Amino acid sequence: MSAPTQPTRVRYEFVPYSHDQVRDLLRCVRDEFGRPGLSRRWYFASANLDEEPSSRGWINAWCLDFYFQDANDAMIFALKYQR
Numbered sequence: 001m002s003a004p005t006q007p008t009r010v011r012y013e014f015v016p017y018s019h020d021q022v023r024d025l026l027r028c029v030r031d032e033f034g035r036p037g038l039s040r041r042w043y044f045a046s047a048n049l050d051e052e053p054s055s056r057g058w059i060n061a062w063c064l065d066f067y068f069q070d071a072n073d074a075m076i077f078a079l080k081y082q083r
Contacts, residue, residue: 007067008074011047012081016060025081029066032080033073042068042077 014021026044030036036043047063068074 005069007042007069008071010066010068010074010078010082012064012066014062014064017062022062022064025064029077029081033068033077040069042066042073 012025029042029044033042044064044066047065066074066077068077
């Protein structure tokens with residue numbers, strides 16, 4: 001029996017921060033990949049808890065890390081939603 005694989009991370013940065021953009025992105029991702037956590041297909045976390053965007057010179061920014069169990073889902077997400 002093989003060990004479970006680590007999820008694939010894709011970082012999405014909002015510069016400048018916009019609550020509406022965050023909400024709309026999460027809605028689109030949920031519609032495409034299902035609800036986060038419940039399907040265990042994907043989940044997200046705030047990268048701001050690990051690294052403050054202001055440390056990178058960003059004043060009004062927000063980062064979300066999306067984690068996908070299937071690397072193909074991560075690739076589709078990156079191609080479809082990354083700017």
